[in-house]
Amino acid sequence: MTTGKVTTGQVTTGQVNHGQMNIELTETERARILAKSALFDPPSATTADGRRDLVGLSREQLAAEMVAIGEKPFRAKQIWHWIYHQGETDFARMSTIAKPMQETLAEKFIVGRPVAAEVQTSIDETRKFLFRFRDGQEAETVYIPDRQEDRGAVCISSQVGCTLSCRFCHTGTQTLVRNLGPAEIVGQFMAARDSYGEWPSPHGETPRLLSTIVLMGMGEPLYNYANVAQAMRIVMDNEGIGLSRRRITLSTSGVVPMMDRVGEELGVNLAVSLHAVRDDLRDEIVPLNRKYPIKEVLAACRRYPGASNSRRITFEYIMLRGLNDSEADAHELVRLIAGMPAKVNLIPFNPWPGSAYEPSTPAQIDRFAKIVMDAGFSSPVRQPRGRDILAACGQLRTESQRNRA
Numbered sequence: 009m010t011t012g013k014v015t016t017g018q019v020t021t022g023q024v025n026h027g028q029m030n031i032e033l034t035e036t037e038r039a040r041i042l043a044k045s046a047l048f049d050p051p052s053a054t055t056a057d058g059r060r061d062l063v064g065l066s067r068e069q070l071a072a073e074m075v076a077i078g079e080k081p082f083r084a085k086q087i088w089h090w091i092y093h094q095g096e097t098d099f100a101r102m103s104t105i106a107k108p109m110q111e112t113l114a115e116k117f118i119v120g121r122p123v124a125a126e127v128q129t130s131i132d133e134t135r136k137f138l139f140r141f142r143d144g145q146e147a148e149t150v151y152i153p154d155r156q157e158d159r160g161a162v163c164i165s166s167q168v169g170c171t172l173s174c175r176f177c178h179t180g181t182q183t184l185v186r187n188l189g190p191a192e193i194v195g196q197f198m199a200a201r202d203s204y205g206e207w208p209s210p211h212g213e214t215p216r217l218l219s220t221i222v223l224m225g226m227g228e229p230l231y232n233y234a235n236v237a238q239a240m241r242i243v244m245d246n247e248g249i250g251l252s253r254r255r256i257t258l259s260t261s262g263v264v265p266m267m268d269r270v271g272e273e274l275g276v277n278l279a280v281s282l283h284a285v286r287d288d289l290r291d292e293i294v295p296l297n298r299k300y301p302i303k304e305v306l307a308a309c310r311r312y313p314g315a316s317n318s319r320r321i322t323f324e325y326i327m328l329r330g331l332n333d334s335e336a337d338a339h340e341l342v343r344l345i346a347g348m349p350a351k352v353n354l355i356p357f358n359p360w361p362g363s364a365y366e367p368s369t370p371a372q373i374d375r376f377a378k379i380v381m382d383a384g385f386s387s388p389v390r391q392p393r394g395r396d397i398l399a400a401c402g403q404l405r406t407e408s409q410r411n412r413a
């Protein structure tokens with residue numbers, strides 16, 4: 009139940025009086041979230057033989073590593089280019105670096121990648137990667153190619169497992185094992201690119217197969233903000249991967265205090281997993297709602313910096329038969345988001361083994377979509393992709409276990 013800076017009225021076990029809830033968006037609340045997140049930090053990015061992984065370091069950290077081995081800090085710029093523009097992992101092939109230095113680098117460092125322990129390609133060409141990290145933990149990444157054009161989205165995980173237990177989500181049945189570090193987050197994108205041979209980084213308007221990132225895989229990115237932010241800064245750096253912030257969408261279940269921070273510091277697109285228009289129902293299917301109820305989530309969306317008609321907030325809405333898919337729900341949704349630069353992604357529920365819900369009927373989804381569209385909001389129905397390989401929305405899960413006390 010609610011803690012920290014959340015002030016409520018009378019709260020009885022299992023219930024929150026949302027009418028009296030007043031969340032103070034203070035630095036204290038953010039600090040509490042960041043401190044809790046640090047408890048699940050990834051292990052150090054060093055190999056068993058003591059070499060440091062250079063992937064995931066900020067430019068400043070990379071420069072500091074160069075200074076530590078007696079090199080000039082400008083070397084960092086050169087190496088950055090090799091790692092993030094050329095996609096090179098072997099120091100011996102970094103041809104602008106003299107051989108003795110290549111050897112020193114290879115003694116002290118590696119340019120790492122997560123290991124693709126499993127790769128499955130769906131009949132619709134969606135590709136799911138099970139990536140294994142240095143400590144044996146695993147997370148899934150999905151590449152969803154556009155079927156009309158040479159581009160596509162990479163759906164990246166931010167945690168191994170998840171704390172939030174959204175009821176419709178398979179990942180939510182797996183306890184949080186740990187956060188992923190910057191190297192592991194950027195590494196998913198880089199390894200997916202390796203798989204499609206998309207190096208060096210296409211620049212400017214040159215078409216890219218892996219053209220957008222959606223932080224919608226396993227985990228709640230805003231409960232791993234520091235690592236996610238560092239990874240996204242690396243991805244956006246123009247002298248490397250160079251993906252613009254407009255091509256990155258961070259999806260949250262509504263960690264209100266951190267939503268402001270994302271807008272101010274990263275400026276990426278925001279997607280919010282809304283899924284219900286009443287607090288009693290959202291409390292059940294997105295339990296984080298007990299802490300940050302709909303009203304607070306929507307207020308954070310309204311003040312999200314950079315949202316405009318060309319950069320709308322996306323509301324994700326999973327269609328669960330007989331639960332949240334009535335016409336009355338659609339009208340209430342429209343009322344709640346009125347006046348906001350927003351679009352609504354309707355997601356047919358993708359069942360997974362043991363799931364408790366049924367997908368809405370296509371006819372009901374159409375009726376719902378029409379009400380939202382008639383109110384002036386784009387309301388595309390997301391076509392399920394990769395269902396045959398359990399790669400669709402809410403279906404990701406690994407066997408990774410928490411191995412710490």
Ligand code: SF4
Binds near residue numbers: 171174179227261
């Ligand atoms: S929907 Fe996202 S936040 Fe909710 S349990 Fe699944 S992975 Fe976690």
